Amino acid sequence: MTTLEPILRKHPFFADLADDDLKLICSCAKNVRFNVGDVVAKEGQSADEFYLIREGRIAVAMPSPSGGRLKIDTLDAGEVAGWSWLFPPYVWHFDLIAVTPIRALSMDGLCLRGKCDDDPRLGYDLMKRFSRVMSERLSAARLQAIDLYGSKVSNLNPSPTT
Amino acid sequence: MINVDPMIPNPWRVANRWEETHDVFSLQLEPVEAKESPLFAPGQFNMLYAFGTGESAISISGDPNDKSGLLTHTIRRVGNVTAALSRLQKGDQIGLRGPFGNPWPMQDLRGRDLVFIAGGIGLAPLRPAIYHALSHRSDYGRIVVLAGAREPEDILFAAELDQWKALGGVESRLTVDRAEDGWTRSVGVVTKLIPKAEFDPANVAALICGPEIMMRYTRTELRKRGVTDDRIFVTMERNMKCAVAFCGHCQLGPEFVCKDGPVFRFDRIAFWFAQREV
Numbered sequence: 450m451t452t453l454e455p456i457l458r459k460h461p462f463f464a465d466l467a468d469d470d471l472k473l474i475c476s477c478a479k480n481v482r483f484n485v486g487d488v489v490a491k492e493g494q495s496a497d498e499f500y501l502i503r504e505g506r507i508a509v510a511m512p513s514p515s516g517g518r519l520k521i522d523t524l525d526a527g528e529v530a531g532w533s534w535l536f537p538p539y540v541w542h543f544d545l546i547a548v549t550p551i552r553a554l555s556m557d558g559l560c561l562r563g564k565c566d567d568d569p570r571l572g573y574d575l576m577k578r579f580s581r582v583m584s585e586r587l588s589a590a591r592l593q594a595i596d597l598y599g600s601k602v603s604n605l606n607p608s609p610t611t
Numbered sequence: 612m613i614n615v616d617p618m619i620p621n622p623w624r625v626a627n628r629w630e631e632t633h634d635v636f637s638l639q640l641e642p643v644e645a646k647e648s649p650l651f652a653p654g655q656f657n658m659l660y661a662f663g664t665g666e667s668a669i670s671i672s673g674d675p676n677d678k679s680g681l682l683t684h685t686i687r688r689v690g691n692v693t694a695a696l697s698r699l700q701k702g703d704q705i706g707l708r709g710p711f712g713n714p715w716p717m718q719d720l721r722g723r724d725l726v727f728i729a730g731g732i733g734l735a736p737l738r739p740a741i742y743h744a745l746s747h748r749s750d751y752g753r754i755v756v757l758a759g760a761r762e763p764e765d766i767l768f769a770a771e772l773d774q775w776k777a778l779g780g781v782e783s784r785l786t787v788d789r790a791e792d793g794w795t796r797s798v799g800v801v802t803k804l805i806p807k808a809e810f811d812p813a814n815v816a817a818l819i820c821g822p823e824i825m826m827r828y829t830r831t832e833l834r835k836r837g838v839t840d841d842r843i844f845v846t847m848e849r850n851m852k853c854a855v856a857f858c859g860h861c862q863l864g865p866e867f868v869c870k871d872g873p874v875f876r877f878d879r880i881a882f883w884f885a886q887r888e889v
Contacts, residue, residue: 504795506795508798509798510820513791515791516793517791517792518793519789519790519791520789520790520791520794520798521789521798522798522799523786523796523797523798523799525797525807526615546797549795588828589799589800589802591805592800592802592824592825592828593789593799594790595786595824596761596823597730597731597759597761597788597800597821597822597824597825598730598731598759598760598761598765598788606835
């Protein structure tokens with residue numbers, strides 16, 4: 450039987466994970482594909498998994514005040530999509546939309562939570578990995594929130610008063 | 612007669628004007644009395660005087676190799692002077708002093724990869740340096756252009772960004788802070804493009820232009836990749852008045868942004884960059 454271990458090892462998120470841990474979580478992984486426009490995850494629905502993107506681009510989206518859908522972030526190959534599986538109530542907080550054809554590894558959250566409960570050291574390792582991603586995305590979200598290039602912010606060459 | 616006193620504007624005429632985005636426009640200027648336009652180096656700026664309203668420091672955004680004699684300035688409408696400049700039509704006259712300032716050190720960067728990182732209107736002061744690098748292609752390694760904008764309709768020089776991407780050894784990436792359906796490119800702040808860009812961290816020089824807070828976070832991301840402060844260059848903006856280091860309005864600690872800058876090697880101003888009061 451072909452194992453997903455080499456694919457999992459190749460993904461930057463788990464590239465430096467200990468061999469034993471990688472073997473352990475491998476049984477929680479499966480290959481998935483999505484087509485352009487597919488809803489990978491939907492806000493409010495049960496978050497039973499997360500995705501390690503191997504190819505393509507996924508948008509993190511939310512309803513737009515104008516009625517459409519507002520993309521607030523995109524995630525590319527080598528990045529991880531979703532951490533709602535880690536925390537109760539285990540529901541998605543945003544939509545994930547396939548912007549391009551996607552190849553990814555889907556990681557079963559229930560399976561992983563079980564392994565983390567059984568082995569807190571593995572759980573701590575995973576928590577650190579996700580905390581780092583969350584920290585980076587929080588920083589980016591704060592920068593977006595201040596509206597860097599907005600009309601009330603000075604642009605480069607003319608000073609705000611001129 | 613041409614004034615050689617740097618405080619006295621010379622008359623220039625609008626040869627062309629066009630809108631770049633909903634709040635950014637470009638003016639192409641030609642001298643009224645002089646036979647030739649002054650030479651400029653990438654990163655330098657002019658003081659443009661809208662008669663009856665006032666003067667503003669505007670970076671030159673055109674090609675330094677352009678022999679047409681026209682100087683291009685790309686300007687965002689943010690205040691009274693830039694609004695007055697935006698109302699100028701072909702044939703109208705303005706006053707111009709310059710070029711002023713310390714340019715991007717393109718000669719010193721030969722042999723290096725170059726990464727240009729622009730936020731919003733910041734692509735305008737960087738564009739002459741990009742033109743220079745592209746026209747002296749063999750002098751540099753990989754060329755990477757990373758540009759961020761608020762929304763897709765705010766993207767400056769969008770067509771050129773795509774054209775540059777098609778050139779060999781050139782990488783051009785674009786991101787916006789938010790987008791509606793239909794946008795298939797990157798969404799997020801410009802700093803998120805840095806880990807994905809292909810350059811040699813040990814031999815790259817970074818040229819950054821954008822709001823100061825964006826440049827601060829950009830420098831942090833570059834440091835994570837191993838780019839040291841002596842290979843990071845930023846262009847600073849302060850309230851420039853005289854443009855020749857007389858008045859002190861634009862001082863950043865001991866530095867006069869108009870004369871010692873606007874382009875600085877980061878390690879030269881790192882201390883002052885971190886002071887919020889200056």
